[in-house]
Amino acid sequence: MTVPLSRAAKSQRTTDSPISFYIQKAFENPEIVSFAAGLVDEDSLPVDPVRAAATELLSDPVAARAALQYGSTQGAPKLREQVLKLVCDADGAKPGELNLTPADVCITTGSQQLLYLLGEVLFDAGDIVITEAPSYFVYHSLLQSHGAKVLTVPMDDDGMRVDLLDALLERLRREGQLPRVKLVYTVDYFQNPTGLTLSVPRRKQLVDVVKKYSTAHRILILEDAAYRELRFTGSDLPSVKRFDPTNEFVVYTSTFSKPFAPGLKTGYALMPRDAMAPVLHLKGSHDFGSTNLAQHLLTRLIASGEYAKQAEVLRGVYKQKAEAMLAALDEHFADVPCARWTVPAGGFYVWLTLDGVDTGPDGPLVQAALDAGVMYVPGQYGHVPDEAGRVPKSECRLCYGVATPEQVTEGVRRLRKAAGAIGLARTGARAVVGA
Template sequence: MPPAPLLRSGKSNRTTDSPISYFIKKAIETPGLISFAAGLVDEGSLPVDDVRVAAAEILADPLTGRAALQYGSTQGLPELREQVLQLVCTADGVKPADVNLTAADVCITTGSQQLLYLLGEVLFDPGDIVITEAPSYFVFHSLLVSHGTKVLTVPMDAAGMRVDELEALLERLRRSGDLARVRGIYTVDYFQNPTGLTLAVERRKRLVELARRFSTDHRIIVLEDAAYRELRFTGGDLPSVKRFDTTNEFVVYTGTFSKPCAPGLKTGYAILPPDLMAPILHLKGSHDFGSANLSQHIAARLIASGAYARHAEELRAVYRHKRDVMLNALGAEFADFPAASWTVPDGGFYVWLTLDGIDTGPNGPLVPAALEAGVLYVPGEFGHVPDESGSSPSNECRLCFGVATTEQVTEGIRRLRKACAAVSASKGAKKVPAGV
């Protein structure tokens, strides 16, 4: 007799594997494959010596060692929360009091991904609406689907999210009676994952103004995902969206130590409106009773010693060089391919490549052709929400230069060009030279 069926929750049934999992698996299983897929950090620059010194100093003193090895609080190490507050406010050119913030508004999380999930648990019910950029961070899209949330999108241009289009969408939702379902607006505003684009400063202020204006019978929260902020390598820093939320009501600011320091610390943080902190902590306590305490002590020691700032500066040089290598390779390999265009990011890990006339989607011909050539990318289709007809753009690629070496970046772009030539030739189109 077969066993009785296992009954799963609605949320479990709505939760599927991330689309990136297949590509990570392929990268691991295929020797010699150059991966521009997963957004991993540069391995050669991981701060092994700095972390070893910080950990040794903490553990050399029985008092600090025992404190680091004991349970911490759900909200996080007070010293680190104060440091996070100062880091963000200093970058924004304000004092915490200027924007109605204290360390009590900071929560330390197990990476920024945990905060994204917790916020969904606190704010979103099935049928609620969240507005994102198009394209946007596809892992967050999957999380929203898990919560049963409907995702609506607004387009981007070179200056990031089109806030005029956002305003028009909010107006349409108001007229249709659906504004009451809008719970949040999500933006990756620095060197966006996946496009590498950055939200212009004038749009940051306008974003807060729109959230405030359309919060008529309930508050619409802006979720600012600033994971890549500290990896700017061209131009000056821009104030955060949170900077313009001077009453600390409308914006949740999330950051992480994974990208500018070490993902193995698995430590992120959020700055929250006061009335969101308690429900977030209630749920977080059910998850973990507090994120890894030793990692928090190490992060705090790195900041206090100046090692964190020095390492971030070194990383900016590393990623600037890798970006330049990728852009130069694209220019060289795709110079005679007029259907190709790409973004020029001022920071972060990503270049967004558009290939008009070539299907770059997960079921299109370029994925297998690229694998055959020995290179892997993320189909841009993953970053989009299908329209009412079920279609989405299928001529875009996300290229990550984070983990690949400079030699691999150059060779990987050459292989991608070869794959594009093979696809063009197989379509019966005029054969595109594969380059050298």
Template sequence: MQTALENPEIVSLAAGFVDQQSLPVEVVDPAVSELLADPIEGRRALQYGTTIGDQALRSRLVGELEREGGIPAGTYRDAVPRTVVTTGSAQLIYLVCEALLDPGDIVLVESPTYFVFLGPIETRGARAIRIPIDDGGLRLDDLEATLQRLDAEGQLERVKLIYTIPEHANPTGISLAAERRGPLVEIARKWSRKHQILVLEDAAYRNLSFGAAEPPSVWSHDTRGDTVILARTFSKTFSPGLKLGFGVLPEALVDPILDLKGNHDFGSANFNQRLLERVLGNGSFRRHVERLSGLYRRKCSTFLAALDESIGSLDPEIHWTRPEGGLFVWMTVPDGLDTGFDGPLFSRCVREGVLYVPGEFAFADEPPPRPRNHLRLTFGVPSESELVEGARRLGAALSACLDSVA
């Protein structure tokens, strides 16, 4: 990011930011004016709120889950007291790690996974173990095999969490198949012999589908409400500047998480919560998300066409995902080509004027070694013409590196 900021002519396919032009100034402006037009409501919004978050917003968030799931209003009423508003989903997933993980504990993560999540696991002194994915997301047979192995090694008690990003995942763009979602909850239950193994469903990219309906959440399969932590955010679908997310927690986690959140900030920005409640209520959030998924659909299809054009015929071992939502494309290059910061491709890309995120960051350490032949690319920030140019430069860099490897 530093390199991109210092060199504005560089095309950054690296930063996982949202499209700058899409940010909803036209939606937020009237909502702020309305919020402040009534002095009582305005002062309420400018005052501290509660640690758990604004009651009206929390009810509305649960209502949104019902609407998304196409189920009658009121079905998830019991989830409102278990719904906690957080400062982005980053805060929630950090707090979950703080509440659950002791040194030596184990988190099972997708391979590859959201690299930022590996930080809090490491901070807690816990271990992240990779579970392979395929086109349908997390492989449940591998998940079971790993649990079986850990059980045989006397390590099952250390397994506290299974972490999944079920929609248009960061970094691959791949989604968890509908038919794996219920069984994932069942597997977590089945192996919860002496303690509950929880599933952390990080749905950061939910609602950013390019058209196809998204399957019911993993959380919706947790009918007892004790196995899945649902983490949601408005950073991708609305505005990361508001930095608002929320979690729906198993009952047993609510107080521990609120105690920790109390220590962190005793409540997320109240003004932003009142604002979000307004845009959710008046329908402008939903209209914005529709526009946004149309925009990302166009950008993604331009980018994929440009990759086909510039890279498609370079080497049969180079391939990439074709996401149906979200912001990311995951590219695989031949095994011997190191995509890391110190490898030949990255420096060649900087010379060509294009940046990507080396894929190695997205792999947990265990089992070693971490693969080094992947790139995370994003079409979120660059314009369509920059995406075409970025693909051309990446193609030129790849071509030069493949020549020197050959």
């Protein structure tokens, strides 16, 4: 008999992502239209600009050696300057107005690494993190791994209900739990998973609320702006960071994965100085620097304007897919009274609610959808169970990132067929709750 491995508590709390199953299914059966994986559009990946930048870089021996050498833990200085300009330009602010310099920027191995490292810096087991309900599945897994306690605040069409965040923090203060509250996490642009965006008044209000309860220690806001550059309707909104002129309360993180190429796996963060130092110490232990070659390539691609061009191309690509999905939902679900869905202004996601239908992994719709040749992510993965262990079970995350517009249209048709197969009538839902 094999002698068992003795695993640390943290490892025992860390599980595979619940959506790996759905990603695997799609790989196994290419006929399935997958709305499950949050992957980017394949055809528009920037092969030519990256080839040109790589050729140029590698043709210059001095530049090539610099790129093929180790970099620094904090990231390539030029790229940090460019990131600062990118974010400040988007916010219509000078770095000085936000008390920011390139020393306040860190380049990471995707924004995911920052989410992890900041958690490592902040959370002891039992510490409290407040997220939107629902929120980014992978972040929830990460919080579980850290042993953090997750409390949630509902959303509406304007994003997180900041008034309810205020009420929650007030309750925690009364109960003497405020010392355990470390962080409020928001995916504030075209949220994964709902596609919803935090409104401008709530951005300011969010900083004000967090400041109000930061009496004995500072509660941080983690602003995950991963999809910000993929807006295809309306104008950009100022970041939450824009309302933090002293650079004290908001860690802003984003990524080159979504608006450019995830294969470069490069993200970044702007953060308060007393958060930066411990993050860098940990990052030093992890990798002492994200891949230098990718950073040097990105520096060139930003400087040449190719990065901005690509982001513009992608906005068009995702607009077309979003329109295909919304048109198909209108066609197939408009006369289903229990159905409603979000209308994103950017990003990859539509959140479909089918009141009364069990959309969960053990419910009938998942299997019926697979039988019909379409896949979605059960919305319950975006929620944390309440005290009684319950999670909402009537929601689906539909990602139009990777499917072509034609596949998007076909996928929604198949989803309607699947819903019909489990008895969802045009007059409403059959009672399949808890089935």
